[in-house]
Amino acid sequence: MKKLLSEFTVGESGRIVAVTGEGRVRRRLFDMGVTPGATLIMRKKAPLGDPVEITIRGYELTLRKSEAACAEVEVL
């Protein structure tokens, strides 16, 4: 099953299928290791529900929901 990273609930994990988004945001996502093929776990959400925190490539990354919506992820 595929869905956007922004739709993940806490504790779910998945593998990235595709990354979309405008140039600057997309580049930044790639540089931080959010690339097709990478696996991740949704760790937590900020007290107000946004941004979210994921574990990817062995470290903790935080990004906003709008940015997480750029990643299409296959649920594992």
Next chain:
Amino acid sequence: MKTFALAGNPNCGKTTLFNALTGSTAHVGNWPGVTVDKREGVYRGGEKPVKIVDLPGIYSLSPYTPEEVVSRNFILDGQPDGIINIVDATNLERNLYLTTQLLETDVPVVIALNMMDEVDKAGDRIDAQALEAALGVPVVPVSALKGKGIKQLMDRAAALPETRKGVTVLQDEFRSEIAAARAYYEKEGVSSPLFHAVKLLENDEIERERKGAKEAVAQLNADLEAEIADRRYGYISSNLASVKVSAKRQTLTKSDKIDRVLTHRIWSIPIFIVVLFAVFHLTFSENLFFLNGFTEGQGWMPTLEELGYGDGFGARLLACFYDGAVFSPGVMLTNLLNLVLDYIGGGVSALIGVCGGAAWVDSLVCDAILGGIFAVLGFLPQILFLFLGFSVMEDTGYMARIAFVLDRIFRRFGLSGRAFMPMIMGFGCSLPAMINTRTLSDENERTATIRVIPFFSCGAKLPILTAMAGGILAVFGVGNVDLITLSMYLAGIVIAVCAVLLMRNTTMRGEAPPFIMELPAYRLPAFKNVLLHLWDKAKHFVKKAFTIIFASTVIIWVLQSFSWRWEFLLQDAQQLFEADPVKWQSLAEIEGLVNVQTDKSILGSLGAFVQPLFTPLGFGAQLGKSFGWVFAVAAITGLVAKENVIATLGALAAVVAGAYIDWEADEVATAVAMIEGTGITIPAILAFIVFNMTTIPCFAACATAKAELPKGKFRWTLLFWVVTSYLSAAAIYTLGSWWWTLFIWLAVVGAAVALIALRNTGKFDILKIFKKRSKK
């Protein structure tokens, strides 16, 4: 001398390694054109001294942040003899991503594998030799924190060959594409052709703008960006398998456990408020342990006077630490410094007396110059203490969590969660707050934040609030001092929020900057780093105090002390007292010169000249010609330091009420004298407070803003401060005086909002219409 560049991710121990390498030789400057720290130093541990340039922490060599651009330019065009690439061994995968890009340049590279001790502690093993074999460049395990492996690292760096041929991990997959792009750069005669070629394939903005570059790869599948990034990581993880042996992980690391509490859904914000309170309390409180109860004026601890201490050195020294309550460390240091400065001032004054200097020389040197510089220097301990608190929060990784927790709120205003810290620091002092905006990645966000920082009323503005609020209560018998003070603070915040919203919708339009950020593992801060950091700040601050403050205090002193006919207006306090003890009884205890005829001074007549301008704010023409200018003059002297506003009013009381008032002894009496003497109304007093809070801040803050803002923005920032303060004060005065003006203000604000909204949706652009008309 050979030059090595130090490159690596943020939070990988780069600063610690830099400090360990260069020690006290380091000095901090700016990279040209951007407000990114440039640190340089010399390593003297080897045969020959080596220059080390610390590049900013980066994750990649993409051209999207100033940090990345600066690093890229230095590596490619700065002609370093080598790159020391520091890699956090606890997070090899992401750290090596940058390494794969560095290896594509023709610059020799040596890798410093940092935090190996933490890897060992976790039970993992990393084979440095296998990594060296895989990457083809020297790899040296080091511990920057403990200073281990540094000699070996620098020995291998010194032994690096003069040049290196760039290699890429992408060779297998994209051989033909890279060859095509590379051929173009080689024909152009560019150095590091491989690096440029790969960047071009990655759709890099800088490379695509190069003439003929797009055409060179036009026939290729242009968008390889995702594939290349994936391939880099793929290469790293397949190589890691042979290099890193992981022990079985516990389910929760220490960092996770701390995080569970500090970013808890409910508790995170209360915990943060407590931490913030603690930092401010340790810095500014004069009642550290609440021994005197929680509010002022209910103390049961004896003051030194009650304990029978005299006025000797011992008593003064003791009073730095305790006087009716135990002070906070920040206040203790401030008191100690001021005690020393006081003795220096006294010494200089005595010296002038011995040398037979005139009284005006004493006044100029001691009261104006030293007084001005000391007033600013006196803040240094508290500023540094505030810095210390925030550096520790930054270095432990807590600051990143605060940004995480608060981002949602700040995004509404077009800022990121990171902007919160500088703003809250503004309540202490604008200077460290403005410097702290360097943690913001987006230039617009930084500019907007610097502009509104002064609205977060700083410590020096507090006397204006309390004195005026006390004056209102004493003269009109209405209100509550704490309530008025608090609501004025809130007014400042509201104005700041409105101003940010306005800027982000007009002059600084654009998306909120991306918030894709690492949450680093919690670490204990390296105290050597923190102290070196503080030392840098202190140096900057002292330099500023001695240049801009020096100049501005002299100018204001001259304007205040001389009339247009160049008569010297200051008079000896004791002589005045002896001539008329009834009128000047307040001068009985004051030594030296006082100014009881500011009305005759240049500044006084300037004040009278600009007075009508303040009519819409309530302290202009309606106060009459005789005393109406005093508030304008007070606001002008406030530019040197905001304490001067009330101090000047105290001196002006000599003109208005016929009694000189030492504001430090009784600030409320100062306000009362001015209110009764001038007949100013309550709305006008409130307008005066708000005007002083939001107008141009003190000169020291202006100098900092100029240094921290992008080029050319400072002039507009000054204008912004003047306009904001004028409009806010005018709104408060008119609304307070005539309630029906509410409808006028609402209509104006509504029209402005509507016009901006229409413009931003592109439906109706009034500016364009004007431009078209003027063209016709």
